[in-house]
Amino acid sequence: MAACIWEWLIENEEVKKIDRIMVATLFSVCGAVGYRIYSKVLAQKYNFDSYSSISFINVNDEDIGNRVVKMIAAVLETISGYQSGTKVFSLAGISNCFVVGYIAIIFMMTLYIGMKGKKHFLFYTYIVMLVAFNTFIMLFTDVGFSSGVFVSRYYGLALTFLFFIIPIYCEVEANNRKKIVYMACIMISLVVDSFVNTLQIQATDLNVGRRGAITYLKNNDLNFGYATFWNANVTTELTDGEINLAPICSAKSMKSFEYLMKKEYLNIDYIDSTCFILLTREEYNDEKECSVIEGGRKEYEDDFFVVLTYHNSEELYGLAANDN
Incomplete structure (x- = not known):
């Protein structure tokens, strides 16, 4: 939300520079108030983990390539409904193909904005840096893995910001036909993926x-x-x-x-x-x-x-x- 508001302030010529400084100051104050509530109210009532104990892994004892593969597999399952171990020519396997397809499209959109897009560049940079920073943290610290298993739910929260790439791309791309094709592919992929996962969830009661x-x-x-x-x-x-x-x-x-x-x-x-x-x-x-x-x-x-x-x-x- 802060990045969205700041992006609007940067692009809006009618907003005075002093107003931008005031908004930036307001963000800082809100952050300080939030931390105060966390430390003095929530921390007194609940116990939860903090990031103060994060440490870097020993790269000599870790297989970085294996960590990358586990991250990719877990991320696919977390943010897209990708199902590991399914047969290619099955309903879930076909859904996987659609999943990989729309993720590839978002990746291409990201590259295109980086090369061609000047509009919304601040917001775009924020998203890319957010994902890059979280990728680094997950790979090279003990946050991302627990007993050798990648804890994808922590990383998935950062990756959701990638979906903001879609509206930015629609403003940057001048070719309407290309935009329509990309958006249609993404929508079809999401519908197929959601339909298959819903069928399987309804058929299984885990509790x-x-x-x-x-x-x-x-x-x-x-x-x-x-x-x-x-x-x-x-x-x-x-x-x-x-x-x-x-x-x-x-x-x-x-x-x-x-x-x-x-x-x-x-x-x-x-x-x-x-x-x-x-x-x-x-x-x-x-x-x-x-x-x-x-x-x-x-x-x-x-x-x-x-x-x-x-x-x-x-x-x-x-x-x-x-x-x-």
Whole structure:
């Protein structure tokens, strides 16, 4: 938004130079206010990662070429719906061809603007530099990869700015026929890709294994408990906040997994009524001999999840203290 407004100010001859300075100052003030809110309000209530701990990778120990290939594959899947491992002559494979096609068109538009476009050059430079900077950060720091897997969702946010290239290109390109062809190709590709992905999403319920445990918790008015990270917030989301879960590292340790967690959950006396712990079948089997599981009352189990209940959170943490 800041780049858009600044671009308009640069091109608008009627805007006085002093007004541009005032707007630039306003941006700085807004940034300072935002940081103050982050550090004094949000940071006091929530735990989240910051970028202060970023470090560069050891290039001698890393295969840069392999990192580039993983980035390309993950980015295709993140921003375009590209599906790896599909057969070429299948519905998903045909969709992949359209995906690669419209990404190639956007790339060609970017090159054309760089060579021919003087209009909107500031905004164009901002977009290109934003993507280039994020590419560098993802490749040469420990932000982009986790246990050898590229975390594409961080990079995908920067790449969405590339879609602003399309309206800039339409203003720069004088050949209307070429613009129509390019836009038609992009629209057809997006429609085909969206159609194929929608069909596959509708045919697959990734949360089917959670339904039984969630139904039990709702029917028995169990509205607060604990679960490992990938099962805590998901359950809260699927129940529209009716059931709240505090993320933990494991049942044995009962150590809080503080990422995206409300700070009041850190209080071991947070709830003075019946609470529960929700474990996957694998988590339950791996730690079934720990005090938390042995001391809990097994109220529900199926092929996917196990629910154990406790009189209150103090009892639960007291059992965990036996193993720690």
